[in-house]
Amino acid sequence: MEELPKKRNPAASLTHELLVEILRRVPFRSLCCFKCVSRSWRKLISDPVHRKKLPQTLVGFFYQSLSGERYPCVAHHFTNVTRKGIPFIYPSFSFLPVCSSDVVPLDCCNGLLLCRCWQPSPHDSEGNRPFLKTMVQTNGH
Numbered sequence: 001m002e003e004l005p006k007k008r009n010p011a012a013s014l015t016h017e018l019l020v021e022i023l024r025r026v027p028f029r030s031l032c033c034f035k036c037v038s039r040s041w042r043k044l045i046s047d048p049v050h051r052k053k054l055p056q057t058l059v060g061f062f063y064q065s066l067s068g069e070r071y072p073c074v075a076h077h078f079t080n081v082t083r084k085g086i087p088f089i090y091p092s093f094s095f096l097p098v099c100s101s102d103v104v105p106l107d108c109c110n111g112l113l114l115c116r117c118w119q120p121s122p123h124d125s126e127g128n129r130p131f132l133k134t135m136v137q138t139n140g141h
Helices: 016-023 029-032 040-045
Strands: 060-066 074-080 103-109 113-115 131-135
Touching: 040 113, 060 103, 103 131
Parallel strands: none
Antiparallel strands: 060 074, 103 113, 113 131
């Protein structure tokens, strides 16, 4: 009887540096799940040297400011409360429309940002009714 050739694990041949480069491009939530793949992955992801390169969570507040001296008059901001300086993730609202004065961040949970987007419709016979629309930003990817 003929023996089957041993299957080779292609991930085993990846260097730690290459694996970190791959892992730094995945969302934070997925990275947390990848800790369960193997002990070596958990150790790699938890290593303080590599952790700085990997996706981080944002801890802070999103808020808006109004000023008649700029255009658009509404600006969105993020305040980091970790006291560690600038976060690794740039918390911009780049996924919002350019003229985003009608978009208001309402809440966030588990990496999801809930926004209210109010766009009046000219065909709305009962006046302007707001509607809710969710937008998701996943670590800039």
